[in-house]
Amino acid sequence: MVKKIRVILAAGILLIFTACNGAIYEKSGADTVNDEKVITNEQGEPEEGTYAQREIILTRSSEYPESYLQEIMDTIKTVQEKNRKEYVSYLFVTDLHIDDTEQIKEAGYHALNAVVDVANNTDIDFVCVGGDLYSGKHAEDNGKQNAMELIQSISDILKNCDKPVFILHGNHDDNSFSGQINGELYFDPDYVINDDEWYSVTMANFSQYAQSYHNGYFYYDIPGKNVRVVCLNMSNADRTVADGENKEIGMLFYGYKDEQIQWLLEDAFSRPDCRYYIMDHDAFDYPEGYSAESNREVLQNILAAAYEKKPYDDGKFVKDFSAWSGQLMLMNVGHLHLERAYSDPDTGGLPILNTDREKLGNGLVWGNFGTKNYSTMRGRVAGEVTETIFNVVISQPGRVDIVRFGAGDDYYLEY
Secondary structure, three states: OOOEEEEEEEOOOEEEEOOOOOOOOEEEEOEEEOOOOOOOOOOOEEEEOOOOOOOEEOOOOOHHHHHHHHHHHHHHHHHHOOEOOOEEEEEOOOOOOOOOOOHHHHHHHHHHHHHHHHHHHOOOOEEOOOOOOOOOOOOOOOHHHHHHHHHHHHHHHHHOOOOEEEEEOOOOOHHHHHHHHHHHHOOOOOOOOOOOOOOOOOOHHHHHHHHEEOOOEEEEEEEEOOOOEEEEEOEHHHHHHHHEEHHHHHHOOOOOHHHHHHHHHHHHOOOOOOOEEEEEOOOOOOOOOOHHHHHHHHHHHHHHHHHHHOOOEOOOOOEHHHHHOOEEEEEEEEOOOEEEEEEEEHHOOOOEEOOOOOOOOOOOOOOOHHHHHEOOOOOOOOHHHHOEEEEEEEEOOOOEEEEEEEEOOOEEEEE
């Protein structure tokens, strides 16, 4: 049974009541929060468009260390203060690689349970898991089944969210890296998770949020906001089986099939007078794993044309964005295990957020990424809140606020 904690912030004291034994813990330094409080103007009247603060109920607190509690409270408070009803806000966690070690797995499950409590106690619009849930190296007997059970365990935690949940496909997520452990398993359909199997342990659990679903890519329309979230699949390999082998695998194909690009242009971008948010695992700066058939540059050029409202025509794909009533707002990705918020000139100035990995460990800024203003967090400690990283993103025209949970600080991008 999951222990519930009811939190009331009053008179500068944080009172935490545990439902199982009635114990009360006190922590100082908090502000008043209750069901009735809203942000007020100088006259003491509620500001139009603000969210009411709420009584905070932590339903997953038995599943992460007590050291997380203050960070959870601070994150909820900051998000509720910064957010407005006309903004778009969401939680983005990526690159868990949750099966690398037992310590990394424990930290990853801590983080996922914290995600639920932060999401359920704020007025964000959705939660997005940005891919590479695990490292995809299950080469043991029943390796594919074990990998699918691991993915399902992540979905089972996220089913406790009262917000829409999107799970993106990363390049590790089809278990094809099992071939690095046993070379005979490359392209083996008994080990490679196909598209239907991936759906069964991910978005099948959240099917009401996966509109126009095709092989790992889909969109969702946020009710009441005229906003469409487009979730892409950068691991859009052809995993059909011929002569006992998969045609392609995620380890060796990074990119977007023609069908996904056409879907983006004709279906996903079809809603008029709409703000669009792109969620993806891929980062355009990633230097490996791509070929001319990946449509990676095609996607980048399409997004540039959409953001700049220019016609696009490469001889295969055509859309006149100069007459498009939509507005492309930003793109959020993972993959690099690095952090950056940037108006990307190679994508027409589109704001692109690259979120650092959730996976516990001391990362490094590899390759030439240090010259491109990427960063990563070091000094992360297992069992402390610094063991994890995820972002709450609050988007308004001309500005994006990134509220950091775990290792690192809040920051923002103006564009």
